[in-house]
Amino acid sequence: MKKLMMICALLFSVITYANAQQGGGRMGGTSEERAKMMVDRLTEKLKLNDDQKTKLTAIYTEQGTAMAKIREEANGDRDAMREKSMKLRKETDEKVTALLTDDQKTAYKAWQEEQRAAMQNRQGGGGGK
Template sequence: MKKLLIICGLLFSVVTFANAQQGGGQGGQRPGGGRMGGGTPEERVKQLDEKVKLTDEQKTKATAVYAEIADAQKKMREEAQAGGDRQAMMEKMQKLNADTDTKINALLNDDQKKTYKTWQDEVKAAREKMMRERQGGGGNGK
């Protein structure tokens, strides 16, 4: 049970970017053809580029942001596996998500920010729907 909650927390931190990812061996099983997990910083940048059409400079900077986030997530996973405080972990994940969003927004122009915001709203709605289905008994029946 503890591992499940930790995994849910980690997924929460990356679902923003993972949900709309196209292709891959498991694409199509989430709304919008995304798959859970987020992938490498390069995969995340590719996904972001597909949505907001990044310049080469933006791609380089976004890769650095996502690499920094990946390092922080790795440390959090290690801490969680060592028996860290679950509530504190969730708070850290939420802060990490907010920081990531702020850093990515800082790289974007006004049109890209609008597209990014729309995408984030779609991902949030899909995530909430998925969580409701899980809480409702798995969502495999009507």
């Protein structure tokens, strides 16, 4: 029985370590990889053309690089990081919206609302028990 418990503990620690080495978190990877994932998602929802894809990839790559810099400069100050990152997200959203057609803008706003609702559900929905 002791051997079985030791094997289980060892297996659990190996899995945990391997997950940590792979980034383990959501949205792992480089700025370019995250930008590509976002553009792929938007292409599926908004039917982007090749020119829009190229421009959006550049915008999201720039955002990812700037966000990493904000995190580094914040040095643990969550309030400062939040303020700067909210400003950056707003600027990025304005750049993205400027590239879209009117139909795509409508679909983009709807998609953003879906994302907000999904995030609230993941965070507990704000409802108390």
